[in-house]
Amino acid sequence: MSKTPWTQLWLDYQKVNSKGNEGYVSSVSLEGFEAEHPIIKNALAELALGVKKMLGQEISVKTGSTEQGLVIKKETTSPDLEGAYRLVEKSGKFTLLAGEETGVLYGVFHVLRIIATEKSLQGVEEKKSPSQPLRMMNHWDNMDGSIERGYSGRSF
Numbered sequence: 001m002s003k004t005p006w007t008q009l010w011l012d013y014q015k016v017n018s019k020g021n022e023g024y025v026s027s028v029s030l031e032g033f034e035a036e037h038p039i040i041k042n043a044l045a046e047l048a049l050g051v052k053k054m055l056g057q058e059i060s061v062k063t064g065s066t067e068q069g070l071v072i073k074k075e076t077t078s079p080d081l082e083g084a085y086r087l088v089e090k091s092g093k094f095t096l097l098a099g100e101e102t103g104v105l106y107g108v109f110h111v112l113r114i115i116a117t118e119k120s121l122q123g124v125e126e127k128k129s130p131s132q133p134l135r136m137m138n139h140w141d142n143m144d145g146s147i148e149r150g151y152s153g154r155s156f
Contacts, residue, residue: 011046013053013112019120024094025051025070025111029062032074039101040072043108050112070111071095072104084129087111089121106130 028047033040047070048059059069075086075097085098085107096107110128114121 011050013050013116015056016054016116017118018055018115019118021115021121022055022057023068023092024089024121025055025059025115026057027060027062027069029069029071031063031071032076033072033101033104035061035063037101039105043101043105047108047112050115054112054115068092069094072107073097075099081129084127085110086127087121087124089124094121094124 025047028044030040035041035044044061051057051059071094073095076099082100083102083106085096085103087107087110088095088097096104096111098104098107106128110126111121114124
């Protein structure tokens with residue numbers, strides 16, 4: 001049994017039943033986002049890692065429109081909160097729409113979660129907005145700085 005480093009938290013990707021998702025993540029095209037932006041770069045790297053470990057395939061990144069794979073597109077019409085995104089699969093075309101880079105990152109993690117739970121991306125139509133603008137890793141910390149159990153002092 002291999003031991004996963006604690007730094008991976010929930011990101012310990014294991015081989016899963018693809019449920020036909022391979023085509024939706026075989027390639028990624030960017031429209032309106034820069035591939036070299038640090039957040040986009042990290043989102044694409046995480047997507048590539050997750051897809052490789054879970055589905056056993058490599059992904060290619062392209063700029064401009066494509067007929068196959070995931071299209072990550074800048075959404076300019078919606079004044080949603082930072083971190084908001086939409087996932088839409090329609091007639092074989094899979095799109096992640098976000099107003100800014102953080103939404104792309106959260107959307108990519110949601111795509112990976114769907115794949116990890118062995119659900120199909122076919123017909124997905126979801127819109128997500130974070131309830132808090134800051135997402136935290138430490139599940140014991142509350143947004144006001146207190147700790148859930150209360151005996152550890154204040155959150156760092």
